[in-house]
Amino acid sequence: MRAGFTHKCVTLSLRAKLKNMKTAFSKIGSFFLAFLLCVSVSAQDFRTVREGIEYAEVSRNIGEKPVKMNLLRLDLTKVRLDVVHAMDAAIGTETVSSIANRYGAVAAINAGFFRLDRSIFAGDSVGVLMIDNRFLSESANKRVALEIINLKDKTLTFIEKVDATAKIYIKKDSISAGINRERKDDDIVIFTDRFNSTTLTNPDGVEFVVRRNKIRQIFDKQGSIEIPSDGFVISASGKRREELLRLLKIGMKVSHGYANSVALNSSESNMFGASEDAIGGVPQLIKNGKIDITWEEEKTTKAFVETRHPRTAVAKLKDGKFLMITVDGRSDASAGIGLEDLANLLLEFGAVDAMNLDGGGSTTMYLEGKIVNQPSDKEGERKVSDAILVFPRKK
Numbered sequence: 345m346r347a348g349f350t351h352k353c354v355t356l357s358l359r360a361k362l363k364n365m366k367t368a369f370s371k372i373g374s375f376f377l378a379f380l381l382c383v384s385v386s387a388q389d390f391r392t393v394r395e396g397i398e399y400a401e402v403s404r405n406i407g408e409k410p411v412k413m414n415l416l417r418l419d420l421t422k423v424r425l426d427v428v429h430a431m432d433a434a435i436g437t438e439t440v441s442s443i444a445n446r447y448g449a450v451a452a453i454n455a456g457f458f459r460l461d462r463s464i465f466a467g468d469s470v471g472v473l474m475i476d477n478r479f480l481s482e483s484a485n486k487r488v489a490l491e492i493i494n495l496k497d498k499t500l501t502f503i504e505k506v507d508a509t510a511k512i513y514i515k516k517d518s519i520s521a522g523i524n525r526e527r528k529d530d531d532i533v534i535f536t537d538r539f540n541s542t543t544l545t546n547p548d549g550v551e552f553v554v555r556r557n558k559i560r561q562i563f564d565k566q567g568s569i570e571i572p573s574d575g576f577v578i579s580a581s582g583k584r585r586e587e588l589l590r591l592l593k594i595g596m597k598v599s600h601g602y603a604n605s606v607a608l609n610s611s612e613s614n615m616f617g618a619s620e621d622a623i624g625g626v627p628q629l630i631k632n633g634k635i636d637i638t639w640e641e642e643k644t645t646k647a648f649v650e651t652r653h654p655r656t657a658v659a660k661l662k663d664g665k666f667l668m669i670t671v672d673g674r675s676d677a678s679a680g681i682g683l684e685d686l687a688n689l690l691l692e693f694g695a696v697d698a699m700n701l702d703g704g705g706s707t708t709m710y711l712e713g714k715i716v717n718q719p720s721d722k723e724g725e726r727k728v729s730d731a732i733l734v735f736p737r738k739k
């Protein structure tokens with residue numbers, strides 16, 4: 345029996361009490377009673393919200409502390425999933441309920457980790473982000489990601505490691521770069537029109553304005569250059585500035601894209617390149633039906649894994665359905681959960697692949713016009729960078 349869990353059907357002591365009861369049960373009757381006891385303890389009371397959308401509220405005692413969680417079980421032949429960034433940009437923050445309301449979603453959860461500060465770059469994704477086939481943020485530390493492909497009759501999901509880097513292509517050569525984030529020292533960043541109206545850079549670098557895949561203008565030592573709607577800007581600082589000034593000239597053909605360089609087993613296929621949307625998290629929790637919490641490989645900390653926090657996670661289930669879960673924390677009503685216990689719970693619910701998303705004060709579940717969990721911030725629902733939205737599939 346796993347520590348902290350009470351999902352075993354009938355304990356030895358309970359079996360003994362049943363055996364000693366004076367009421368005469370036949371063997372068949374005793375078996376049927378035991379079956380009912382199993383169902384009452386371990387089955388989740390899902391209710392159908394819409395076709396293909398089931399919802400449940402679950403309470404457990406884990407480590408002698410109460411834990412409350414909210415679950416959405418989705419039939420991906422009946423619904424579709426979309427990742428949406430706050431303010432429909434690559435930076436900025438917005439509440440999950442605001443994002444869901446703007447798009448008319450039935451349900452939503454918070455998604456990726458992000459830069460949480462008071463700077464103009466707040467909301468910048470800390471990890472890979474792909475929306476509508478547009479690469480908006482590079483990977484961090486080869487971390488796990490949820491990949492989404494919406495087909496006409498169903499939605500496909502994949503949970504796997506991604507190491508995607510933005511690339512600048514010049515003739516047959518390529519240069520690695522960041523994308524849609526703050527430019528740092530000795531850095532190269534590509535800025536697209538999903539970032540902002542300008543590059544928000546200081547006047548200590550060089551910026552190349554590209555329209556229709558040709559360099560049209562070069563602005564050296566100016567900064568915060570306007571980003572064209574029909575192109576992008578390449579920005580470089582420090583030693584990289586000097587490098588690009590030697591390499592790039594007005595009129596040269598230039599394009600940008602990305603490369604995913606994660607090494608995979610020969611039996612696996614990486615679907616990032618085919619994905620419509622992708623959102624990064626950390627760490628992986630379950631792989632091929634077994635707990636596999638790769639926190640060291642993904643460069644997070646043991647304390648992050650073991651400490652009880654509010655959590656948000658997603659999982660692919662044995663029956664082909666998709667699970668979204670939020671676990672409340674930091675209150676007397678719900679103490680939060682460590683990732684080992686969360687992975688055990690997800691296995692119990694039928695997960696074959698699962699990953700952890702941003703949690704803490706970001707943990708939010710929206711359903712039919714309201715927040716159904718209890719966000720832990722004193723101010724209530726936190727503004728986040730992005731959300732995974734659920735929509736009925738159009739017939």
